[in-house]
Every structure is written in C-alpha cells, then in structure tokens.
Amino acid sequence: MASLALACAVLVTVAACGGTTGEEASTGADGGESGLPLVFGAFATPLEEPWDGAIHAALESAAEDGLIEYQHVDNLATADEMESGLRDIIANQEPDIIIGDAFAAEDAVRAVAADFPDIAFAFGSGGEEQAPNFSVFDNWMQDPAYLAGMTAGGLTESGTIGVVAAMPIPEVNRIVNAFIAGAQETNSSATVTVSFINSFFDPATAKQAAEAAIAGGADVLFAERAGVIAAAEENGLPVFGMMVDQQAEAPEHVVSSLLWDMRPTVEAIVESVEDGSYEAANLGEFSFMINGGSSLAPFNTETAFEVPADLISSVEARQAEILAGEFETPVDEEAPAGSTTVGE
Secondary structure, three states: OHHHHHHHHHHHHHHHOOOOEOOOOOOOOOOOOOOOOEEEEEOOOOOOOHHHHHHHHHHHHHHHOOOOEEEEEOOOOOHHHHHHHHHHHHHHHOOOEEEEEOOOOHHHHHHHHHHOOOOEEEEEOOOOOEOOOEEEEOOOOHHHHHHHHHHHHHHOOOOEEEEEEOOOOHHHHHHHHHHHHHHHHHOOOOEEEEEEOOOOOOHHHHHHHHHHHHHOOOOEEEEOOOOHHHHHHHOOOOEEEEEOOOHHHOOOOEEEEEEEOOHHHHHHHHHHHHOOOOOOOEOHHHHOHHHOOEEEOOOOOOOOOOOOHHHHHHHHHHHHHHHOOOOOOOOOOOOOOOOEEOOO
16 A cells, blocks of 8 residues: 555645656656666656656566566756656656657756765766766767668758757767768759758647748658658658657558667666666767667668669668768768758
C-alpha cells in the first residue's frame, strides 16, 4: 500500500505541472524495487516529438532488457514546469539518474542538479557539463544526415530540395549543413532551401513551411521537424524522416530516416553510476555513427518512386568509409546560407 500511495503522490504532483508519467511506480532510494538503478525521464515536449521520443525509446528498451527501472514525465514545456517537475520527482521517487532535455530550461535544470549532487543528471544541452553531476549530450547525427543528403541529391529531378528544421542553433545547423553537403556531393548543382520554424514542436507550421518549399519547386524534402512528412505524402514526394524510423507515417514516400540511438549513451551512464565512477561529462561521442549512436534507416523498398540501385550503392560505400574512420563528415554549426525563419 505504501508503494501505491507513493505512486499516487508523484502522479498528482507531476500532473499539476503539466506532464504525464509512466504506468508503474518505483520506490527509488537505493534503486527501484528490483535493486536496479531507477531512471526518470524528464521531457519538455510530448513524446510524439521525435527528439524526446528517441531518448524515451532507448530508456524503455533498457528497462525491457533488465538494465534499469524506468519512469517518465513529458510535456514540461516551460522552465518553471521543468523545475517543479524535477523537484517533485526527486522528493517522491528518489531516482538514481534523471535523463531529459534542457534546451528550453537550461538554467532551471542546472540549478536543480546543483541542489542534488548525489543524483546523476544527463540532459540534452547546448552547453558544457557542470561538475559534479550534470552531464550533457546531443544528437550528433551529422553522419546519417550526410548520407540522407547524398540520397536526396540523387533523387531530385527539379534540382531543388526542401529542408524544414527547428531553429538555427548549432545542434540543428550541423545536421542541416551535413545534409546539404551530402546533397552537393551527388548533385553539385542542386539548390537546398532551408526554413526554420522557430519551435521544436509545431507540426502545423512545419507542414506549411514544407508546402511553401514545394511551391518553390522542391521535389524532395527533409523532415527535420514533425509535420513535413504529411506534406510530402499529400504531394507524392520523397521525404526523409528524423530521429526514429518514420516509414510507417507515409509508407510509400519516406525513403529513409536519420536514426538516433541513445542506447549507447544510456548504457554508459548506467555503468558509471553502478560502478561509482560517474562524474559530469560530455557524452556526445556516444551519438556518433562510428560508436553506434546514430545511423541511416534501411532504404524503403516500397516507395511509389524508384530509388536507383547505383545511388544506394554510392551511399552505402560512403557509410562504410564513415564506419571505418576513413571519412569524417564536416561539422558546420553556422546557420545555413540563405535560410529563412517562419513562425513566431
């Protein structure tokens, strides 16, 4: 009964700050009821947003494999909601590890981490690690972005490719710029238009931006944000997904997706917590393709258009060079030349 009461308490307090939790309660303190490390996911966006969804999927898989106990809350959209949510989670659940995203609440999350130095915090962040316990990671997906760009460059017939992305910040710019560089490898004359929607999750605006790109001549799209795939499907165009394999959203139009696998990052965090070696660190390397943290989803063989075999062979050859350490994708974190920003 005590566990049930505790579960109800955290459900009530977290719901009050705008989030939702997983279904099963855990006791915390020295791990969950099983003795495994208790990991709590704290996410700023709804989990259908692929960035946080990728982290959540990795944590769920780690729990299914018996590495951790896992609970989560999402939609902590403001800094105040994130801070109060974190403090409620700590007070009621006593987690060993908290993993989430801090981009919209950087100062608030870091302040909470400083108040609880015995808890391992690992958050998506554009800043540096903060001793003793606040580690940072990011979706270093420039390698699959380059490969997707190569494919897009080989698919376009109009010579124009449209990209719709979140906002011109370094962690987004490096993905978009890598995609552009890949497109130019296979099609040096291609034009890549880039629209930023000034939001991490605004499908309606993203779809409108995609439609504007199509009106401007784009016949291939990169859906760095949710909402673009719907526009591609409605217009019968090839599109590339982001973070998770999004083929199911438009089975005849999603060519491939950039995949972010947070599992290597999660395993590194859990291992260091369990052996007592955990300290604040930059965990970005665990998201590199060469370390298994990112990849390009298998090419969709059921698209409504042909993806030439020789194009696939060229992309796969470049991927082999990346995995062998023979090719290093350029990292360019500047805003793409000629990009525009829409939305509020």
